[in-house]
Amino acid sequence: MAQAGRRPGQTETREEILEAARRRFAEQGYDGATVRGIAADAGVNAALLHHFFGTKQRLFAASMNLPVDPGEMVPRILEGPEDEIGERLVRAFLGLWQAEEGRAPFLAMIRSATTNEQVATMMRQFLERAVLARVAEARGVPKVRVAGIAAQMVGFALLRYVIGLPPLVAASEDEVVAMLAPVAQYYLTDGVHRPDTPRG
C-alpha cells in the first residue's frame, strides 16, 4: 500500500539496500555491520539510506521483514500504569504473533538461528542491544531478568505456533495474558510482585 505512489527506481533502491543489509548482517553480525558499509554495498549514500530506514535497528527489522521493530515497541510497553506493565508486554507480543504474516518472519528467524551460527549471532546481538539493554536500563533491573521474560515469550511462541501444544493453542488471548502477565510482571518489578522463592 505504501508503495503505491513510489517510482520504480525508489522501490529498486529500497530492495537493493535491504539485500545489502541482509548480507552484511549475516556476515558481520548486527554489531559488526555498519550503515555506511551497507549503503556502500547498495551503491547509495548514507543520507539516502537514513531517509528510507532511519536507524540501523529499523533497517535490521525491515531487512528481516519483521512487522515492527521490536525495539520501538519497548517505550510503548514501558509507558503507563506500573502494575499493568506485564500485561502490556504480553498483549504487544501476542499482537505481533497473532497474524500469520506477522509471525512468519519471526519463525523464519528462530528456524535459521537453530541451524545457522551466523543467524544466531545476528539474533543474539540484536536482541541484546535493541531489547534487553533498553528494558533493563529503563526499569533498573538486571539484563538477565529481561532475558528471563524473553525466554518465557520465545518458548511460548515455539510451543504454541511451531509445536502446536494443544493447551496453548486452545487458550484465548485473555487466558494467555492471565497466565503470562504475572511472570513478566515478576521479572520486571524485581522484589515487588515477586512470589516467595524457595531459596529465600
Place this chain on the structure above:
Amino acid sequence: MAQAGRRPGQTETREEILEAARRRFAEQGYDGATVRGIAADAGVNAALLHHFFGTKQRLFAASMNLPVDPGEMVPRILEGPEDEIGERLVRAFLGLWQAEEGRAPFLAMIRSATTNEQVATMMRQFLERAVLARVAEARGVPKVRVAGIAAQMVGFALLRYVIGLPPLVAASEDEVVAMLAPVAQYYLTDGVHRPDTPRG
C-alpha cells in the same frame, strides 16, 4: 560402557528396533505408532522389545537419544517438600542440559521440529502425554499451566544454548535457579505463591 558385555547380535537387534522406532514415530506420530508395529518392522517379538526398552515412552526417549526419559523425571520432581518443587524442576532440567552430550539430542529435536511437521507432531504428542498430562494430574493444575513452565524452560534453553544470549550464558546454576524456580513454583502451585495479577 553398558554395551561392553553385549554380544554383537544383541547390539544389532537393539539398533534395528531403534531404527524401526524412529521411522514409525516420524511417520505415525507418538500416539499413532504402536510397540507391536515397531517390533514387527524390526523382525522381533513384542516381548523382546519390552525386555530391551520397557514402555513406548522409554522406547521413544531411547530412539531420540535422549539422555533420560523426561516422563521418568516427573515423579522425582514431584516428590519432596512442596515449596521446593520449582527448584527441583529447574535443577533437574539444568542437569539434562548442562552436559554437551545431554543437550545435543534435545537441540536436534527442537531444530527438526522447526523445519519438519512430522517431528513437530511427534514432539507435541510426546510432550503432552509423557509430561503435561502427568504433571497436571499429579498436581491438580490445568495442563495449560504446565505448558507455561515448559515454555519458560524451552525458551531458556533456546536463548542460552542456541542463541547464546550473554546474560543467560553468564548466569551460574544458582542464579538461574533463583530466577526460574519462582516461575515454575507459580505455575505448579496455582494461587499459592502467585503474585497479584493485573487482571485480578
